[in-house]
Amino acid sequence: MTDGMSHEDVLGTLARMEAARIKPLAEAVLPQLGAVEVIHSRTGLVMCPMRDTVQGTDFHLGEVLVAEAHVTLKDHGVEGYGMVTGRDLEQAMAMALIDGALAASINVDTLTAAIRTEQARQAEEDRETLRRIEATRVDMETF
Amino acid sequence: MAYVATRGGERAIDQAERLYRSLMGDIDAQRVAEIEAALPLLIDRLMGESSLYAPELAALALAQSGGDLYEAILLMRAWRTTQPRLQVAEPVQQGQTFTHRRISAAFKDIPGGQILGPTLDYSHRLLETGVLGGAPYRPDPVEPAARPAPARHPSLAEWQKAQGLVHDVQTEPVDKDKIPDLTREPLLFPAKRAHSLQSLARADTGGVLALGYSAMRGYGNAHPTVNELRLSEADLRVRHPRGTVFSAGRVRTSQAEVVTTKGKGALQVGFCATFGWNEMKCIAGATLDLNAPGAAKNSPVNEEFFLYHTEPVEASGFCIHFKLPHYVTFQSALDNLRAAKAKAEAPAKEEADA
Numbered sequence: 001m002t003d004g005m006s007h008e009d010v011l012g013t014l015a016r017m018e019a020a021r022i023k024p025l026a027e028a029v030l031p032q033l034g035a036v037e038v039i040h041s042r043t044g045l046v047m048c049p050m051r052d053t054v055q056g057t058d059f060h061l062g063e064v065l066v067a068e069a070h071v072t073l074k075d076h077g078v079e080g081y082g083m084v085t086g087r088d089l090e091q092a093m094a095m096a097l098i099d100g101a102l103a104a105s106i107n108v109d110t111l112t113a114a115i116r117t118e119q120a121r122q123a124e125e126d127r128e129t130l131r132r133i134e135a136t137r138v139d140m141e142t143f
Numbered sequence: 144m145a146y147v148a149t150r151g152g153e154r155a156i157d158q159a160e161r162l163y164r165s166l167m168g169d170i171d172a173q174r175v176a177e178i179e180a181a182l183p184l185l186i187d188r189l190m191g192e193s194s195l196y197a198p199e200l201a202a203l204a205l206a207q208s209g210g211d212l213y214e215a216i217l218l219m220r221a222w223r224t225t226q227p228r229l230q231v232a233e234p235v236q237q238g239q240t241f242t243h244r245r246i247s248a249a250f251k252d253i254p255g256g257q258i259l260g261p262t263l264d265y266s267h268r269l270l271e272t273g274v275l276g277g278a279p280y281r282p283d284p285v286e287p288a289a290r291p292a293p294a295r296h297p298s299l300a301e302w303q304k305a306q307g308l309v310h311d312v313q314t315e316p317v318d319k320d321k322i323p324d325l326t327r328e329p330l331l332f333p334a335k336r337a338h339s340l341q342s343l344a345r346a347d348t349g350g351v352l353a354l355g356y357s358a359m360r361g362y363g364n365a366h367p368t369v370n371e372l373r374l375s376e377a378d379l380r381v382r383h384p385r386g387t388v389f390s391a392g393r394v395r396t397s398q399a400e401v402v403t404t405k406g407k408g409a410l411q412v413g414f415c416a417t418f419g420w421n422e423m424k425c426i427a428g429a430t431l432d433l434n435a436p437g438a439a440k441n442s443p444v445n446e447e448f449f450l451y452h453t454e455p456v457e458a459s460g461f462c463i464h465f466k467l468p469h470y471v472t473f474q475s476a477l478d479n480l481r482a483a484k485a486k487a488e489a490p491a492k493e494e495a496d497a
Contacts, residue, residue, distance in 0.1 A: 007383070007385070007387040007389070008387050008388065008389045011383060011387060011389035011390075012378075012389045012390040015389065015390060015391045015392055016390070016392060016393075042227070043226060044226050044227045044228065044229035045195075045223065045226045045227070045228045045229065046228070046229055046230055046231070046232050046379060046381055046391070047228060047230075047231045047232065047324070048196070048232050048235065048377075048379060048394065048418075049231065049232065049233075049234040049235065049319055049322050050234055050235040050236075050377075050396070050398075050416050051234045051235065051236050051237070052336070052340055052414050052416075053237050053298050053299075053300040053301070053371075053398070053400060053414060054300060054309075054312070054400065054412045054413070054414040054432075055312045055314055055336060055414075056312060056313070056314035057314055057336040057337055057340065058234045058316075058317055058319065058322050058337065059322065059323075059336070059337040059338075059339075059340040059341045059344070060322060060324055060325070060326075060337070060341045060344070061194075061235070061341075061344050061396065061416060061417065061418055062190070062191070062193075062194035062195060062196060062344060062345060062418050063194060063195055063196065063223065063228065064195075064196040064197070064232075064379050064392075064394055065195065065196065065197035065200065065226070066229065066379075066381075066391055066392075068229055070384065079384060079385075081383050081384050081385075083229075083381055083391040084391055084392055085196075085379060085391055085392030085393075085394065086197075086199065086392070087197070087199070087200075099383075126241070126291075126294065127291045128287065128291075129243075129291075130291030130292045130293075130294060131287035131288050131289070131290070131291045131292075132285045132287045132288075133242075133243055133244075133258060133260060133291075133292040134258075134287070134288035134290060134291055134292035135285055135286055135287055135288045136244075136258055136259040136260055136261075136262075137256055137257065137258050137259075137288070137292065138257050138258075138259055139256075139257075140251040140252070140257055141251060141252075
């Protein structure tokens with residue numbers, strides 16, 4: 001469906017995509033989606049647990065504010081889902097519409113190409129961050 | 144009678160609030176954005192103590208409270224109650240976080256190496272007064288290494304368990320929807336470890352530091368050495384309706400393990416973690432966790448003592464309630480005092496009269 005990209009990778013890339021980039025992508029595909037039923041478009045909280053490294057106990061760090069969108073593309077009988085950290089409902093909705101479009105095999109090539117480009121951009125951003133982090137590596141033997 | 148006084152003071156209360164808010168003046172989106180950009184570590188501390196990861200809202204709470212952290216925490220925790228909980232994410236595992244800083248004071252050579260990350264640990268602390276004279280302060284840019292650091296580093300505790308240096312405690316796995324949750328059930332003692340660590344994660348940094356410091360100075364059972372300190376970004380891994388687990392974004396987290404060699408054939412380890420980058424709180428919190436087993440009742444490292452007294456909303460709320468009208472109870476105590484005094488003076492007067 002998405003040229004070898006897993007659903008997890010697609011969703012993770014879309015969720016991290018800046019609002020200014022994902023919204024135009026969703027708007028471009030919107031006219032081809034037909035009737036869209038919105039199941040949820042809301043903000044809410046996701047509880048974030050962590051695993052204690054000493055005794056292996058899972059405990060709650062706290063809650064994260066998220067925006068969630070869940071839609072049905074009625075003409076195609078598929079659902080789309082988006083969740084992003086923060087409170088931008090339009091960003092979550094854009095993600096849900098793209099997820100729905102891919103599930104309905106609409107504009108797959110265009111969307112996949114855009115997601116791959118974004119994935120490469122995010123990887124480069126991480127690489128640059130990690131190069132800056134690597135600059136702080138120390139050898140305690142000679143510190 | 145106290146209620147009568149409050150009702151009669153409506154105008155004064157209204158004007159007092161206006162006077163308070165006039166200290167901050169107008170608040171707009173630009174001010175909030177500037178606070179978020181300029182004070183990331185204060186935002187982190189607030190999000191940790193609020194138990195709510197929402198940088199934009201934390202900046203707004205700071206703008207509204209004028210920087211009074213306890214007011215800001217109260218605003219954040221109150222706002223949180225307006226939101227539904229949509230799901231529980233997959234547990235964050237140390238070895239899977241995008242690591243920015245990872246050091247050990249106990250071991251020089253750790254798997255993955257030592258990464259200082261963003262820190263002032265080895266820097267001079269100088270106030271840049273030139274800024275006040277009109278010369279902007281521009282920090283020297285980082286000179287990136289040719290190669291990137293590994294994004295993920297193994298857990299040091301896991302390595303130590305494999306070496307036999309730390310007991311490998313086998314914990315029964317718990318469904319993520321059944322992890323004990325302090326926001327929905329009371330803190331009871333002896334506390335479940337999940338409650339204890341959640342409580343420390345949302346505890347007041349200053350309170351944890353004060354009690355942790357008392358343990359470090361000798362009022363505890365064990366002196367800590369930092370086994371591992373880590374600042375990371377963790378993926379918030381949520382579930383799609385079709386079952387796919389994916390990252391909805393990253394959140395900043397801090398974790399600390401501290402160790403002592405006091406023990407029976409293995410290192411004893413304490414742990415603490417929180418939202419945001421707040422390593423002071425985690426080191427102090429891990430020190431309390433390390434010292435808690437077997438601590439004497441009423442000692443600062445007794446679990447009940449430090450968990451109850453570092454809850455920021457309860458502690459600050461209890462403290463400031465003492466400034467609210469207590470006229471009836473205080474008057475009653477005063478009447479008793481006067482009666483006792485009169486009773487004590489009465490025999491002396493009778494003796495004098497006789």
